[in-house]
Amino acid sequence: MLETPRLLMRPFTLDDVDAFWAMNADPAIVRYTGQDPITSRAEAEEKLIAAPLADYAKYGYGRLAVVHKESDRVIGFCGIKHLPEFSLPELGYRLLPAFWGQGLITEAARPVLAHGHQELALAKIIALIHPDNIGSIKVAEKLGMARKEQLRYAGMPVWCYASEPR
Template sequence: MITTTDRLILRHFTEDDVDALFLMNSVPEVLTYIPMAPMTERAEAEKLLHEVIFEDYRRRGFGRWAVEHKASGKVIGFCGPKYLPEFDKVELGYRYLPEFWGQGIGSEAARAAINEFKPRLGIDETIALILDGNLGSMGVARHIGMEVLRRDTFMERDITIFHKWL
């Protein structure tokens, strides 16, 4: 376990989370502002878990964290750090299933996550890359004290880069 809040547990992903990863990456509504096609096979989630998430844990000592809803015991999204070599910075990224949008869960998890960055990981600066139009994610970034750093492009999409010193 990484940390907890009143409603959430942030923890490392495990093999048991493949179905949750598949779900959050197969719902088109969730991927509206994510530059990827929806997953269509569970094997894609297994590959993501092993070749990206677990590889980040091995290589960097950190990576995206599963967000588990205490009341249901289910993984409802992710929130956590990922090193982005294109920017030479650690990004705070987050994604949730639609039924949990608009409940303050994004801000709750993001605040808990960045509170762990410096003491647990030695990370003293973070960014968030947010695609144009993603007002929900921009709201989370602002709510946790991030400020607009600049406009840019990433994966051929226009983005706003938010920034925060920790």
């Protein structure tokens, strides 16, 4: 578990299916991810099991549920996922629109990156960001991630940002 003044980041559980569905069903949230919105609770449960829960077992890390302390509800995710396509860990984040523009993802991502480098001993952590996703680009830059090359991922162009311990 990781904590900031406003947030708690913890592993997802099956109790989080409805929250996971909400953050993956909204077209505005997933528009830059290369994924289609999830259309049912059953699909959300299937993807929760196949992605974060399976990643914890296989790699020892994965996307974490972001809990807003004030409301005690899961409002998104922030975490590191292993990308086999690149043989690298990737920082990813997603929030419900009601929580956009409050600095919450930057707040969540700082301890997540530090944990990845220090506790998980990950030498390089990337973030793959669609060129039109200005909000995510700003977060990566605030985190001190350096923009590298442009790649293709999930059928779309992305900038590769990298974080390496200093």
